[in-house]
Amino acid sequence: MTGAEPTPGNGYLIRGASPLGGSRQDLLIRNGRIVRVGAGAAPEPGTRVIDADGLIALPGMVDLHTHLREPGREDAETVETGSRAAALGGFTAVHAMANSSPVADTAGVVEQVYSLGQRAGWVEVRPVGAVTVGLAGERMAELGAMAESRARVRVFSDDGICVSDPVLMRRALEYVKAFDGVIAQHAQEPRLTEGAQMNEGEVSAVLGLTGWPAVAEESIIARDVLLAQHVNSRLHVCHVSTAGSVEILRWAKARGIRVTAEVTPHHLLLTDDLVRSYNPVYKVNPPLRTADDVQALREALADGTIDAVGTDHAPHPSEHKECEWAQAAMGMTGLETALSVVQHTMVETGLLDWEGFARVTSTRPAEIGRLAHQGRPLTEGEPANVVLVDPAARWTVDPNKMATMGRNSPFAGIELPGRVQATFYRGHPTVLDGALNAPLTPAAKETAWTG
């Protein structure tokens, strides 16, 4: 982190960036908003000029799915460290999953997480509320109280655990209609995945690791889209990982069912062949699947069957990964590699252009999470949540150089394209020159646009 620089009184002039990869423009950012977009703007005194020659301007990325571990597991990650990682990764908003300790199943806990995010000031931190008390899957948490709280929760999830009881799932889907909420389901049939260690298939057969069959995900998604149709509710499917799930989602969307879905960067790139090393850095839930699944997920993200990229950023202390596979924790870090992995898998393959990139990393996730001031177009008058990306840069992933406390990146040692050069959060540069700049301070917040 470099020293905090005072916010220039006349804002920032981003010179020569390509919004969504289009023609070069200058963007003037002031008081938290984009106040002018055009070519050849002359800076006024007190305006800081940022040379963005060769850089692409994108709306700040929005993550529907992170684990920031606070409260309870501050040895793994805190809201401060996780949101620093998010800013470096090009995010201006992240959703923090509810499986903290205590579980985020009350207004008090979600407000705590929300406040921690505000205090950190690197990104907008939006708590996800638990669907059931203690993630126990038995009775509904006070969803209304969390929705009405200062944290204004709209996404509810027992992520990590499937809401497997069909009656409870139906009721939750119905109930959140009262405040335009959405149930984000971790689709995993529990009986079919008892002791599951990896994708069930050719590789698990050889390795002698208990299989996590694709059908355990697909059967829950099939049930849930039918429930969502029956009660006309909004369903979001977390971390879709199989080709079969894609087919079900495609069918459901064609029928007009209100379902959205996300895919993780790691499921867009990695396969279960990596498990042959027995290195638990590749242990994740849902597990890495096959090359055919990877291809189906990429195509689904490109054609809109899958709406969004969600990192499922899941930092773990090293001792939870430096052990036998079966004993190791499930999860991978993802915030600081997401942009590069999506560029590598979707943009450089020609499946998405940068406009499409913005759709899956910002616009759609903001819509799903009901974040009114995120995922907006890069036009005059819009909130200045902007990321500047050098698409020509290449870098080799080194977990030791990351801001997250987690060292469990499955991309370690891989060379990836694309580097975040700057991130503007509410008009404030949290990242400049590819490094952390300064958080949005309370003083800056007062002068900045407030939403």
Added chain:
Amino acid sequence: MKHLLSTHDLALPDALRLLDTAEEMAAVGEREIKKLPALRGRTVVNLFYEDSTRTRISFEAAAKRLSADVINFAAKGSSVSKGESLKDTAQTLEAMSADAVVIRHPASGAPARLAASGWIDAAVLNAGDGTHEHPTQALLDAFTLRRHWAKVAGTGSPGSDLAGMRVLIVGDILHSRVARSNVWLLKTLGAEVTLVGPPTLLPVGVDTWPCTVRYNLDEALADRPDAVMMLRLQAERMNAAFFPSTREYSRRWGFDDARLAALDTLGLGDTVIMHPGPMNRGLEISAAAADSVRSTVLAQVRNGVSVRMAALYLLLAGGTHDDPAAPTVRANPALSPTKEPAV
């Protein structure tokens, strides 16, 4: 060869070298003084996270016949039961200058993890990991089969393979590390392997294995196998709804007296019956089959010591097989019981 972790990645020259070395070791076992100085001053740790007296004493006998110092580290009653991690245990053994770690572990991949982690420099021998592999069991099975196959052919065992031999492996394939290691190794040695068991105990993905899969044992026997390997049915599977009852399992997939008689009816005079032990007599194998002249059960135990001596010897004192200048086992003075070790 730095470690012996699986037979899946064991190339044919390495497999033959292990088996041929085991023949040399077997010859030692027939001498009055069954001891070689080859590993004098070297330390072999038997790190057992599961109870397995049979495998542990086999490795212990093998290491002692090679004059190694042997330390038995049983997880039960040690710091492991107090929650010490594999990493800390490994580094403790490293600090005690272990030259080889023979590891038995309930988690698939634990030996591979130990070998690749950088926690330890010692050679790692997989003595059975979860439902993954048990390479020395497969090597001793292959050794036993090879001797039998050579005897039937009227040739010598050293240097030979199992080309054309037809082997049935019967039972719980899904949870069997013995089956996995045997499928890969026997295939590498040229045998034709057929797996027989209830569909619930065959892994999803078995169709990609280099073998045939059948559900009916009688039909598989009618195809005239040269060897039938019966797998142990683990007690924890018996009540887990993989099959309706142990009696039904036994009727359909047990090697009972009727099937023993069928081998005679079919004129299969040279077909042997194998079992890795310990046997559930009356369940997967009848007492008559286990005790018949076709049974190789005790030969397997005997050969286990020879094979494990070969593995320890090659990992700790052998060169790499692709080094043409490396002395052959036969020429190595360390293998002579009457001479001092070369080192």
